[in-house]
Amino acid sequence: MGETTADAPQQAVIEPDILLVDEGIGAGDAAFLEKAKKRLEELIERTRILILASHDESLVRRWCSKAVLLEKGCSVNVGSVEDILAQYRAGLVPP
Numbered sequence: 001m002g003e004t005t006a007d008a009p010q011q012a013v014i015e016p017d018i019l020l021v022d023e024g025i026g027a028g029d030a031a032f033l034e035k036a037k038k039r040l041e042e043l044i045e046r047t048r049i050l051i052l053a054s055h056d057e058s059l060v061r062r063w064c065s066k067a068v069l070l071e072k073g074c075s076v077n078v079g080s081v082e083d084i085l086a087q088y089r090a091g092l093v094p095p
Contacts, residue, residue: 019047024059057085 021044025036044050044063054060060067060081067084069077077087 014043015046016043017047018049018051019044020051020053022053024052024054024056060085 021040025033025040050063052059052063064081067079067081068075069084069087077084079087
């Protein structure tokens with residue numbers, strides 16, 4: 001018997017105001033990763049506010065317009081993505 005639309009699994013459409021992402025996606029085989037990244041990017045496009053916790057500079061550059069530098073769980077600086085990434089790479093923490 002053929003599958004009907006009623007038998008097919010339905011995907012929920014999620015449109016959050018705030019989306020929290022911790023380190024993106026880093027597990028699974030190549031096919032899974034590609035599919036998961038595409039779904040995550042679609043979700044981010046529908047999100048008003050993204051809070052991303054990551055050490056991956058390419059993710060931060062791609063998805064963020066501002067950055068916060070944390071030291072031992074505390075915010076030590078807020079600024080442009082490039083300024084905060086430069087500070088992070090240099091290991092500089094303001095007094």
